[in-house]
Amino acid sequence: MTLNLDSKIPDGPIADKWDNQKFGMKLVAPHNRRRFDVIVVGSGLAGAAAAATLGELGYNVRCFTYHDSPRRAHSIAAQGGINAAKNYKGDGDSVERLFYDTVKGGDFRAREANVHRLAELSVDIIDQCAAQGVPFAREYSGLLDTRSFGGTQVSRTFYARGQTGQQLLLGAYQSLMHQVDAGTVELHDRTELLDVVVVDGEVAGIVTRHLHTGAVQSWSAHAVVLATGGYSNVFFLSTNAKHSNASAIWRAYRKGAAFGNPCFTQIHPTCIPASDDFQSKLTLMSESLRNDGRIWVPTEFDDKRSPDQIPAEERDYYLERRYPAFGNLVPRDVASRAAKAEVDRGRGVGELKNGVYLDFSDAIARLGRDVIEERYGNLIEMYERITDEDPYKVPMRIYPAVHYTMGGLWVDYNLQTTIPGLFAGGEANFSDHGANRLGASALMQGLADGYFVLPATLANYLADRLSRPPVPTDHPAFAEAEAAVRDRTKQLLSTGGTRTVDWFHRELGKIMWDNCGMARSTETLTKALSEIPALRSEFEKDVRILGDGDSLNQSLEKAGRVADFFELAELMCIDALHREESCGGHFRVEHQTPEGEAERDDENFSYVAAWEFTGDGNAPALNKEPLEFEYVHLAQRSYK
Amino acid sequence: MDLTLKVWRQAGPGTEGRIETYDVPGISEEMSFLEMLDVLNDRLIVEGREPIAFEHDCREGICGSCGMMINGQAHGPQKGTATCQLHMRKFSDGDTIVVEPWRATAFPIVKDLVVNRSTFDEIIAAGGYISVTTGAAQEANLTLVPKAVADTAMDAAQCIGCGACVAACPNSAAQLFTSAKLAHLNLLPQGQPERWDRTVRMVGVMEQYFGSCTNHGECHEACPKEISLDFIAYMNRDYRKAIVKNRSLIAQP
Ligand SMILES: Cc1cc2nc3c(=O)[nH]c(=O)nc-3n(C[C@H](O)[C@H](O)[C@H](O)COP(=O)(O)OP(=O)(O)OC[C@H]3O[C@@H](n4cnc5c(N)ncnc54)[C@H](O)[C@@H]3O)c2cc1C
Ligand code: FES
Numbered sequence: 001m002t003l004n005l006d007s008k009i010p011d012g013p014i015a016d017k018w019d020n021q022k023f024g025m026k027l028v029a030p031h032n033r034r035r036f037d038v039i040v041v042g043s044g045l046a047g048a049a050a051a052a053t054l055g056e057l058g059y060n061v062r063c064f065t066y067h068d069s070p071r072r073a074h075s076i077a078a079q080g081g082i083n084a085a086k087n088y089k090g091d092g093d094s095v096e097r098l099f100y101d102t103v104k105g106g107d108f109r110a111r112e113a114n115v116h117r118l119a120e121l122s123v124d125i126i127d128q129c130a131a132q133g134v135p136f137a138r139e140y141s142g143l144l145d146t147r148s149f150g151g152t153q154v155s156r157t158f159y160a161r162g163q164t165g166q167q168l169l170l171g172a173y174q175s176l177m178h179q180v181d182a183g184t185v186e187l188h189d190r191t192e193l194l195d196v197v198v199v200d201g202e203v204a205g206i207v208t209r210h211l212h213t214g215a216v217q218s219w220s221a222h223a224v225v226l227a228t229g230g231y232s233n234v235f236f237l238s239t240n241a242k243h244s245n246a247s248a249i250w251r252a253y254r255k256g257a258a259f260g261n262p263c264f265t266q267i268h269p270t271c272i273p274a275s276d277d278f279q280s281k282l283t284l285m286s287e288s289l290r291n292d293g294r295i296w297v298p299t300e301f302d303d304k305r306s307p308d309q310i311p312a313e314e315r316d317y318y319l320e321r322r323y324p325a326f327g328n329l330v331p332r333d334v335a336s337r338a339a340k341a342e343v344d345r346g347r348g349v350g351e352l353k354n355g356v357y358l359d360f361s362d363a364i365a366r367l368g369r370d371v372i373e374e375r376y377g378n379l380i381e382m383y384e385r386i387t388d389e390d391p392y393k394v395p396m397r398i399y400p401a402v403h404y405t406m407g408g409l410w411v412d413y414n415l416q417t418t419i420p421g422l423f424a425g426g427e428a429n430f431s432d433h434g435a436n437r438l439g440a441s442a443l444m445q446g447l448a449d450g451y452f453v454l455p456a457t458l459a460n461y462l463a464d465r466l467s468r469p470p471v472p473t474d475h476p477a478f479a480e481a482e483a484a485v486r487d488r489t490k491q492l493l494s495t496g497g498t499r500t501v502d503w504f505h506r507e508l509g510k511i512m513w514d515n516c517g518m519a520r521s522t523e524t525l526t527k528a529l530s531e532i533p534a535l536r537s538e539f540e541k542d543v544r545i546l547g548d549g550d551s552l553n554q555s556l557e558k559a560g561r562v563a564d565f566f567e568l569a570e571l572m573c574i575d576a577l578h579r580e581e582s583c584g585g586h587f588r589v590e591h592q593t594p595e596g597e598a599e600r601d602d603e604n605f606s607y608v609a610a611w612e613f614t615g616d617g618n619a620p621a622l623n624k625e626p627l628e629f630e631y632v633h634l635a636q637r638s639y640k
Numbered sequence: 641m642d643l644t645l646k647v648w649r650q651a652g653p654g655t656e657g658r659i660e661t662y663d664v665p666g667i668s669e670e671m672s673f674l675e676m677l678d679v680l681n682d683r684l685i686v687e688g689r690e691p692i693a694f695e696h697d698c699r700e701g702i703c704g705s706c707g708m709m710i711n712g713q714a715h716g717p718q719k720g721t722a723t724c725q726l727h728m729r730k731f732s733d734g735d736t737i738v739v740e741p742w743r744a745t746a747f748p749i750v751k752d753l754v755v756n757r758s759t760f761d762e763i764i765a766a767g768g769y770i771s772v773t774t775g776a777a778q779e780a781n782l783t784l785v786p787k788a789v790a791d792t793a794m795d796a797a798q799c800i801g802c803g804a805c806v807a808a809c810p811n812s813a814a815q816l817f818t819s820a821k822l823a824h825l826n827l828l829p830q831g832q833p834e835r836w837d838r839t840v841r842m843v844g845v846m847e848q849y850f851g852s853c854t855n856h857g858e859c860h861e862a863c864p865k866e867i868s869l870d871f872i873a874y875m876n877r878d879y880r881k882a883i884v885k886n887r888s889l890i891a892q893p
Contacts, residue, residue, distance in 0.1 A: 053774040068695065069761050071801055072703045088781065124775070131777035133770045133830045135794040142784030160794060166702055167797060174769035181765040189758070212750055241697040275670045280678055281699050382701065385718075385725045386672075451774045500685045502678070546690050551652055552751045554693055555685065 003258055003612055005625040008412040009113040014631050015095075018117040021413065022456055026463035033058035036462050037470055039206060039221040041193050041248055043070030045165070045443060046426025047227030048172035049450025055179030057455060062219060063176065063185055066192040066211060066243065066557075071173045074229050074241040075446065078165020079286035079379065080149065081157035082129075082443040084122035089146055093154040095119045102441060103632040105151045105331050106406075106434020107584035107600060109261070109608070112631055113413060114432045118441075121448040126158055128451055132171040136160050147375075149439040150287050151331035151639075157440045162286055162378045168443055172450070194488075194560065195481040196224065196252045196422065197471075203421035204471035207481045209489070211557060214550040216485050218478040220470040223421045223458055226252060227450065230405040230427035232265065234565045234572065235517070236509025238402040239271055239284040245561035246568050249409050249428050257417040258610035258623060260410035260430025262568065263576035266437055266585045267518050268403030269335035272386055272396075273355040282401040283386060285358070285379055287439045290328045290335075292363035292372060293396070295319050297347040297356050307349070307357055307395050318342060326639040333436045333585045333598070334639060336400035340518050341596065343399065355397035364392065400518060404442060406433045406585065407572075410610040410625070414457035415449060418610075421461060425449035430608065435584025489549045492559045497542030501558045504539045508562070508569060511535065516573050521589045525577040529570065536566040571611060571620060578622065581605045593636075602634050641667050641733035645680065647692055648740040650749055657749070659738070669729040673716065674699060674706065676728055693752040701725040701864055704800035707807070708753045709740040714804035714862035722802060722864035742807035746814070746849040757803050759849045760817060766845040767838035768821045770830050783829055796823035798865045808862035811851030816859040818846045819875035820867050826878055836882035843879050 010021040051063040087093040098119040160167035205220035231246035232238035426446040515528035582598035650657030681691035701722040710716035747755040805816035825831035
């Protein structure tokens with residue numbers, strides 16, 4: 001253990017901590033703000049919200065994204081909704097309950113103080129977004145509507161049809177473009193971060209490559225925010241957008257930022273099952289469908305009848321049976337494992353027997369087709385386009401898929417990484433979700449980080465640096481980083497092998513899914529740890545990338561990202577192997593209760609694993625941040 | 641199924657392009673159009689030929705990255721469907737499919753099927769927002785929005801900014817895109833204070849880059865979100881009002 005993992009949790013009762021912190025932090029006066037250069041990498045919910053707000057405040061902001069427009073960030077695809085403790089339905093919700101649900105849902109592996117702050121800020125987010133004109137669903141009264149989501153017993157999820165992420169992102173994007181127009185934010189689209197530059201132990205800036213011209217360039221700043229999203233695509237097949245990748249946070253890790261809980265990945269229970277080898281990504285069917293859809297499999301093994309021929313008594317509504325209190329709305333990890341168990345024991349449905357049914361017939365009978373169409377019309381259409389089946393007539397087929405990564409850069413309460421001046425927000429940090437994220441909480445966290453937390457904590461960091469100009473880009477550290485980026489590009493282009501980048505990525509994905517997916521064991525993880533390096537050295541010898549580095553070259557972009565995925569995959573397996581317990585999305589088959597539920601080991605593993613890079617070829621070093629639960633009592637989760 | 645693809649290949653912005661023909665055998669009906677291109681690209685790379693560049697990301701019809709002319713139709717033959725959601729079951733064995741980039745002066749070609757759509761961002765920057773400083777918002781339920789208004793605003797706000805409307809229009813006009821954003825914001829109570837300035841500015845930037853609308857309606861036909869032409873009429877009405885309106889009387893309907 002060599003890192004000092006000071007979580008900087010403020011003193012005081014939990015409900016006062018954020019207020020205390022804000023009051024205790026230093027400020028930068030309005031006329032001084034333009035003297036500070038801030039870089040925000042990423043224009044998803046977290047990045048766009050942070051860049052827009054920092055711009056409004058008057059800082060000199062540069063925002064980078066590899067997309068052709070900030071509006072295309074992966075956040076756009078979020079469907080179901082965003083949580084907030086508004087208690088508009090009067091059903092017993094409160095900041096305390098959202099806090100409690102999130103800590104419990106995360107299986108007691110999140111920091112209480114962060115989660116409480118998130119729950120407090122959730123209400124401000126809805127106010128902010130409604131004021132921006134986000135067209136949230138409304139009741140006939142004109143008031144905001146909500147619905148319920150997995151892992152909770154209240155209705156606290158705000159939504160805009162099945163396109164909540166799109167509407168929230170457009171709100172943030174529009175605010176960002178407003179600042180671009182006002183001249184406070186300089187937007188650099190199609191520009192990819194390829195390295196982070198650290199001078200004298202503090203962040204100095206970044207090195208980027210322009211995707212259309214290949215130009216490699218250095219940018220310096222007083223502070224850098226990484227809001228670059230999650231790394232589910234290490235599995236190749238996931239619900240994430242095709243370009244989502246880990247390179248930004250991986251480069252930061254290699255420069256000294258600790259990586260928190262890399263093995264904590266979330267497998268989402270309701271995705272469309274894969275149909276064949278050419279499958280390029282998996283499509284999520286929002287979890288909100290579980291509000292009205294009932295999940296079942298035939299009781300008979302290998303039942304070949306079409307679902308409408310199977311009478312009610314020969315259907316096993318296994319979630320309702322096993323978890324009567326939460327039924328179809330158990331948290332994601334529980335629902336996913338239950339589906340896997342059914343498919344593994346041979347009760348899977350569909351041609352490849354790789355799914356379970358999600359059935360709307362009861363809801364249609366009860367509420368009418370119109371209501372179901374209004375709630376889920378666009379999702380049902382999407383399903384139909386992909387599978388050519390009509391869910392109003394036959395049940396959907398669903399199966400779990402990799403969806404979200406709770407792990408990410410370790411950050412303190414101020415969202416600062418272990419590199420001073422380098423901050424991380426949104427899915428890129430190891431965040432507030434512990435070992436399992438509740439549905440509709442990622443949008444909440446991304447926006448809380450971007451709109452409210454980062455602007456406050458950045459000021460505190462910057463206030464001390466008023467008289468210090470940023471490290472100039474002609475500093476040798478920048479030249480060195482640029483040269484490394486160019487060398488890497490050259491090396492990839494000159495490999496001259498025989499196989500495509502996608503081929504390697506797919507193989508890596510298979511290793512990860514089979515060995516570090518929904519169920520993990522010493523045996524599978526050890527196997528993965530021998531297969532990954534072997535595949536990686538083959539990649540280094542045998543990948544084929546055509547074209548040059550001075551123009552748009554999509555294979556080259558992918559190759560750099562896949563190379564980083566190889567290294568990250570190893571770290572994920574190392575972390576999964578070391579965590580000798582099951583918690584949330586991390587299920588070690590050696591550690592389960594007699595009923596097959598995850599069995600935590602609070603005595604030995606109630607900590608954040610923050611891994612530290614120690615050089616190529618060396619084992620990463622484990623640092624531990626102990627977790628203390630003062631307000632929510634440590635208990636085995638039960639959704640029965 | 642076995643297909644023949646005729647694809648526009650162009651090395652870079654200034655260079656000349658041409659159609660190249662590829663045999664693409666053994667395509668499954670379950671594949672998406674982009675997965676079919678993935679298969680072709682994998683083969684091209686193995687054969688030592690440069691793969692076809694095309695934009696894509698979410699592959700769920702929501703990010704607006706993808707988009708190409710397929711047999712002369714923006715996003716291909718299926719109504720209300722982006723290229724990434726188009727599946728090969730919409731084609732038949734033996735088909736020849738012509739694939740080209742969006743064609744519009746305001747969307748210059750970057751490479752092969754990739755075009756630059758930054759002009760859309762410029763339209764949004766010119767007022768396509770509601771100015772609300774972070775933290776300045778009031779309690780959300782203090783502003784009531786009639787359900788019908790919220791629903792129509794959402795119909796407009798669904799636009800994914802892919803550019804199919806421009807590509808499909810004989811005049812390369814961006815009326816559908818611009819009017820969808822204007823309707824989204826101008827319909828809502830929150831959008832009223834900036835309504836007239838917003839309309840004038842956004843229309844101004846639109847006219848600077850894009851052609852004018854002569855009511856062909858091709859934009860709506862091509863739109864993967866089937867955005868209604870009514871929004872164009874609404875924009876025109878607001879624009880007319882905006883240029884004559886005495887802004888100090890803004891509180892009056
Ligand atoms: C299909 C789907 C549905 C979902 N539904 C919900 C939901 O209903 N509710 C919910 O709460 N959550 C949902 N989630 C999760 C949620 O959408 C994401 O966790 C969240 O949007 C992540 O936001 P972000 O801002 O952290 O990152 P992203 O939106 O992923 O943005 C990352 C940004 O970083 C940029 N970037 C990355 N790397 C680089 C680099 N090296 N250089 C330059 N730029 C870079 C990208 O261009 C992009 O702008 C869903 C996720 C998926 C996949
Ligand atoms: S790839 Fe996102 S809309 Fe087609």
